Amino acid sequence: MEFTQFLDAKVRPGGLAEWIPAVPGGLGSWHRDPRGTSHNHEQHLRAAHDYRLRTQREGGREAWLGLAVEFDEQISLAAIRTAILGWINRHEVLRTHVTLVGEDTARYTTDPGTVHLRMTRIGWYQRAELLMEQIGGSFDRATTPLHWPAYRFATVARAHSFTLLFAADHSLVDGYSLINAQYELRELYAAAVARRAPHLPPTGSYIDFSGAERTEADAADDRHTAVAAWQEFLGGRPELPPFAVVPAADGLPSDPHDPSTPAQRSRTQRLLDDDAAEALARRCTDLGGSLVGGILAAAAQVYRAHSGVDRFATLMPRHTRNHARFHGALGWFVALAPVTIDVSDDPDFPTALERIMVSLDHAKEGAALPLLRLAEILGFTPEPKFVVSFMDTRAVPGAAAADEGAAQALRSHAYADDEFYLWVNRTPGGLRMHARFPAPAAYPGLDAILQGFVDDFADLLASIARDG
Structure with a gap:
């Protein structure tokens, strides 16, 4: 699988729609989560915060990873919605947010099934370079770690094919995450189309890992x-x-x-x-x-x-x-x-x-x-x-x-x-x-x-x- 800078990627033109996660009531409805924040995440979050203070620009400098998955079939909007929500419910890291509180961090988490999706039709693109500039700008703005969600989905639909795109701030994903994600998203979509349960093994939570790693690392001297x-x-x-x-x-x-x-x-x-x-x-x-x-x-x-x-x-x-x-x-x-x-x-x-x-x-x-x-x-x-x-x-x-x-x-x-x-x-x-x-x-x-x-x-x- 190629690992490509976004504007060098090849995505065929078509009808662009964005899929934006949201939770009714916003972060005020989430519960305070005592599990610790990884050092990687905290360092990344503080760098984005310092950038905002220094430049007076909202958000952090672009530092996201993403994925483009190709499907050789006509898009089903209902199946895409089911697949994305199933993926968000599967991975707790997509349902958590960390804020800075002085020298400390505070984590908030929402339960599976609480996240909804809002679809916005952006328009039809005939030129690939204009399409990629539009998606890239949207991903740049959406993936700052200073707010939730620090990730976004998009679809580019054509008559007999479509592309599912995803971008997330680096604090949420790494390279291996993307390698696994392309199969998971494809299986979740196929399962939604066939109205069956997806054939995916259970997976652990990065939030559990972060808390344990933080405790162990802070105890080291x-x-x-x-x-x-x-x-x-x-x-x-x-x-x-x-x-x-x-x-x-x-x-x-x-x-x-x-x-x-x-x-x-x-x-x-x-x-x-x-x-x-x-x-x-x-x-x-x-x-x-x-x-x-x-x-x-x-x-x-x-x-x-x-x-x-x-x-x-x-x-x-x-x-x-x-x-x-x-x-x-x-x-x-x-x-x-x-x-x-x-x-x-x-x-x-x-x-x-x-x-x-x-x-x-x-x-x-x-x-x-x-x-x-x-x-x-x-x-x-x-x-x-x-x-x-x-x-x-x-x-x-x-x-x-x-x-x-x-x-x-x-x-x-x-x-x-x-x-x-x-x-x-x-x-x-x-x-x-x-x-x-x-x-x-x-x-x-x-x-x-x-x-x-x-x-x-x-x-x-x-x-x-x-x-x-």
Whole structure:
């Protein structure tokens, strides 16, 4: 399944309608929920609040994830309504809201069956670019974490097909949420059309997870094993390692919440087909490593070649769905693992892979606490600058159809002139890559530098898969 910046996504024109959740009586009818707020959510919420205070703009800067699911049949409005409401009732994270109360947070939750849907017909679009601008603007405005609902649905209907779109603030969903959601929404719709119960397993609540994670993390101190891993990774520095291929800011805006910071560029491509991806995995296994280790080792080699630095240091997201009941839950189940190796001797691929595998084992300890809690303990700024992510989606129901175009994972714009994010996904069709990086306006010539880095990374993986 492709993971695409929204305006780069492909949705065919048609009749646009928005589906907006609401609860009669508003938040005043909800009950106060004592379960704690995750550090991820709180950090994200405070950033949106600070942005509003600083810019006098309502809401937060766009930071949403979403989904577009294609249906090759005429739309049933009644079935869409039933499917969306069934999904909201299934996932408690869509029926809860967190507010800031001074230095604390307060959570409010409403019960299953209390949320209603209001459909608004926007109009018929014949040009895809105008359609996407309309939907994107609506999603940008609707997904701030400062209000509920911080998510929205839309449908684009045609004579014999339709597209169901969904966007939610990052505090409510992560990448794995989207991978699972495309199958759930399709099954809920099919069940509504057939007037049967959906065939979906029960799922846990991210709110339960958040409360337990918060209690455990707040009890941790500098004796926790994760702290030692991060102390070594940081080496006394007050900030997380940058992407060294990006030159120093030189007086240009580096605040991602500054309205003058241009939106980042993005790039999406398939790196390897399924056979080549299998060949790459075998090469890595034969050398005592893994596919994810091989991807990081290749990135480290290219990083050294382009930057000349002696140390490859990045953050790798790790999911925290460690209990079966959370495997299908919507939520932000993500911790960050600190990965670093020495590249001063220009290591070849087997050497880089060996070092990465050692670092990955050590990095697991670092992912045992949320980033914000680690920053509180160690006193560093918790703003990632260089992130490499890996997901394997092949085991998810419907993954093959999604990979062939039946669904797309979406993300909003990002605004930063000093961040580089690289996502690599193993799908039924092979190995896909999505990257976001500073816009050319931030630095003259930067686009060519970063495109060259990505080109060399793709070429090296293809070479290893082909030639060893």
